[in-house]
Amino acid sequence: MSPLAEVRGLVVRFRLGPGRHLTALDGVDLALPRGAALALVGESGSGKSTLGLTLLRALRPAAGRVLFDGMDVTDWDERRLRPLRPRMQLVFQDPYASLDPHLAVGRALTEPLRVHRGLGRADAAARAAELLETVGLPAGTAARRPHQLSGGQRQRVGIARALALEPDLLVADEPVSALDVATRAQIVALLDEVRQARRLTLLLIAHDLALASQVSDRVAVLHLGQVVEEGPAADVVRRPQHPYTAALVSATPDPDPRIERGRSRIVLRGEPPSPLAPPPGCRFHPRCPIARDVCARAAPPLREARPGQRAACHFAGELAPG
Amino acid sequence: MIAQDAGLSRRLLRAPRLRGPGLLLAGGLGLAVIVVCTLAGPALAGFDPGHVATADRLLPPGAGGHRLGTDQLGRDVLARTLAGFRWSLAVALGASLIGAGLGTAVGLAAGWYEGWPRAVLSRAIETAIAFPYLVLTLAVIAVAGHGFWALVVVLGLVSWVTFARVVLAESLVVRRREYVLAARLLGLGDARVLLGPVLRALRPTLLVVAAFAFADLLVAEASLSFLGVGAPLGTPSWGSMLAESRAYVFTAPWLLYAPAAAVVLAVLTANLLGDGLAQRWGGAGRAE
Numbered sequence: 001m002s003p004l005a006e007v008r009g010l011v012v013r014f015r016l017g018p019g020r021h022l023t024a025l026d027g028v029d030l031a032l033p034r035g036a037a038l039a040l041v042g043e044s045g046s047g048k049s050t051l052g053l054t055l056l057r058a059l060r061p062a063a064g065r066v067l068f069d070g071m072d073v074t075d076w077d078e079r080r081l082r083p084l085r086p087r088m089q090l091v092f093q094d095p096y097a098s099l100d101p102h103l104a105v106g107r108a109l110t111e112p113l114r115v116h117r118g119l120g121r122a123d124a125a126a127r128a129a130e131l132l133e134t135v136g137l138p139a140g141t142a143a144r145r146p147h148q149l150s151g152g153q154r155q156r157v158g159i160a161r162a163l164a165l166e167p168d169l170l171v172a173d174e175p176v177s178a179l180d181v182a183t184r185a186q187i188v189a190l191l192d193e194v195r196q197a198r199r200l201t202l203l204l205i206a207h208d209l210a211l212a213s214q215v216s217d218r219v220a221v222l223h224l225g226q227v228v229e230e231g232p233a234a235d236v237v238r239r240p241q242h243p244y245t246a247a248l249v250s251a252t253p254d255p256d257p258r259i260e261r262g263r264s265r266i267v268l269r270g271e272p273p274s275p276l277a278p279p280p281g282c283r284f285h286p287r288c289p290i291a292r293d294v295c296a297r298a299a300p301p302l303r304e305a306r307p308g309q310r311a312a313c314h315f316a317g318e319l320a321p322g
Numbered sequence: 323m324i325a326q327d328a329g330l331s332r333r334l335l336r337a338p339r340l341r342g343p344g345l346l347l348a349g350g351l352g353l354a355v356i357v358v359c360t361l362a363g364p365a366l367a368g369f370d371p372g373h374v375a376t377a378d379r380l381l382p383p384g385a386g387g388h389r390l391g392t393d394q395l396g397r398d399v400l401a402r403t404l405a406g407f408r409w410s411l412a413v414a415l416g417a418s419l420i421g422a423g424l425g426t427a428v429g430l431a432a433g434w435y436e437g438w439p440r441a442v443l444s445r446a447i448e449t450a451i452a453f454p455y456l457v458l459t460l461a462v463i464a465v466a467g468h469g470f471w472a473l474v475v476v477l478g479l480v481s482w483v484t485f486a487r488v489v490l491a492e493s494l495v496v497r498r499r500e501y502v503l504a505a506r507l508l509g510l511g512d513a514r515v516l517l518g519p520v521l522r523a524l525r526p527t528l529l530v531v532a533a534f535a536f537a538d539l540l541v542a543e544a545s546l547s548f549l550g551v552g553a554p555l556g557t558p559s560w561g562s563m564l565a566e567s568r569a570y571v572f573t574a575p576w577l578l579y580a581p582a583a584a585v586v587l588a589v590l591t592a593n594l595l596g597d598g599l600a601q602r603w604g605g606a607g608r609a610e
Contacts, residue, residue, distance in 0.1 A: 056507060058503065058506070058507060078506070078512075081509075082509045082511065083509070084509075085507060085508060085509030086508075086509055088507075089507065089508075090504070090507050092500055092504065094500060097499065097500040097501065098500040098501055098503075098504050099501055099504075100501040100504075100505075100518075100519045100522065100523075101501075102519075102522040102523065102525075103518075103519070103522070111508075111510070111514075111518070112508040112509070112510065115508075115509070115510060115511075115514065116509060161504070161508070164508075165508070165509075
């Protein structure tokens with residue numbers, strides 16, 4: 001069976017000014033099998049959110065294809081996408097900016113139901129109450145405005161809104177990074193719960209590799225607009241093949257202070273290179289602890305480094321996290 | 323030209339020291355007076371505003387029960403001024419609604435649809451800003467004739483551009499908000515997104531612009547009536563009352579005071595409310 005959503009050779013550029021472009025994604029191939037949960041990790045500016053938005057066709061790629069349920073939707077205009085929209089939904093990073101401050105929570109949930117499902121006022125309200133219950137909010141929340149809710153509650157509303165139209169694909173764009181630490185685990189657990197209950201296909205965008213890998217089957221690591229590693233979540237975390245992934249794994253502290261103190265960590269030198277002028281060869285080589293001459297000349301292709309696990313490195317697997 | 327006249331009067335009339343709540347309080351008081359005068363109307367004066375009594379012409383205030391005197395035809399000045407509230411406010415309100423509707427529609431469309439629609443509509447707005455409106459208004463009324471609806475429509479077509487310009491500027495910001503993207507990703511149509519989250523975000527700005535536009539239109543109506551191309555002959559309009567009073571400025575100055583005070587009250591109130599709302603909503607008042 002074909003994957004639910006897929007991008008092939010995806011290139012996304014943003015116009016910064018006359019003749020100036022930022023290439024946010026540069027040749028990304030990624031597939032989301034039906035019912036799978038894929039975590040997309042990488043540092044700020046790596047193109048994670050851009051990939052999520054392009055997959056939902058909120059952005060139009062400069063090159064490459066976007067496929068949804070076997071349909072090539074790359075060139076569809078908004079009018080043509082509209083009937084497809086209910087099947088692909090987004091949970092936003094910022095639960096403050098993504099809810100209309102002038103709209104009561106109930107109406108934010110009922111409007112799409114009334115438009116797409118043709119539900120009457122009472123039916124839509126009943127459905128909204130169910131949705132609120134699903135995400136662990138009291139039914140009375142429907143009458144509230146977003147400013148009366150906490151960050152965690154707002155994100156629950158955001159999830160309820162995304163679930164309202166019973167999508168097949170859910171893209172969660174750093175759904176917990178704006179929340180306080182205690183709330184994060186709850187929201188991640190909620191996403192995992194609804195995903196399993198509804199057999200959703202999930203793209204979880206995160207910069208926290210440890211958190212993301214807990215609730216996903218597969219992990220893709222994005223670096224400067226390119227996938228540098230992709231594989232089963234457990235393998236990527238335990239046996240990272242790309243030195244950048246190894247550094248990300250190594251950056252996760254161990255909760256046990258004795259182990260943490262004795263642990264050697266891979267510390268990357270310097271800032272990530274500017275995506276406006278990516279370095280030649282392997283884009284990671286200026287910061288790579290194991291870079292050699294070839295890395296500055298030739299860009300390594302993404303290839304199988306271990307069974308089921310792909311990495312874009314000339315020396316895949318040589319650097320293990322301490 | 324009308325807009326410039328109104329801008330000048332706004333600067334002259336603006337109370338410089340009032341801030342925030344004070345502005346709204348003063349504006350609210352003015353509004354209360356206006357509402358009472360409009361609702362009670364000429365009944366408050368005890369005379370019919372259209373009643374001609376040549377025997378009682380040009381009576382000074384107080385004489386014969388006419389509290390503000392009578393005009394050159396013996397009509398009660400207070401009754402006519404009070405009747406003027408209904409006329410002036412109705413014209414300004416009707417024209418504001420037309421201007422707000424048309425201007426908001428154009429501004430929203432120009433803000434939402436990138437490419438040629440925005441280019442065409444933006445040029446249209448710029449052209450309209452530069453247009454000599456008093457000339458157009460005079461021409462249209464000369465052809466279409468006087469009357470309430472002619473005046474309302476013409477003034478509405480004068481005021482749309484203020485709304486369009488502000489709505490365009492604001493919607494270019496609002497369209498980038500995440501909750502607007504959220505509405506689009508829910509598969510809601512353009513009309514639902516524009517009239518939903520986008521228009522909701524524009525409401526404070528629209529209210530402020532409407533208050534200033536209303537003040538401009540009051541002055542515009544009075545100006546046109548003063549020039550004799552606004553209110554039909556005999557209509558108790560402040561502008562025509564002022565025009566008629568000119569011949570008697572030295573012999574019967576009371577003809578001037580009441581309509582002039584009414585214009586000042588109405589324009590000042592609208593500006594106070596506009597400024598007050600603009601300050602309250604922090605920077606939403608880009609009406610000028």
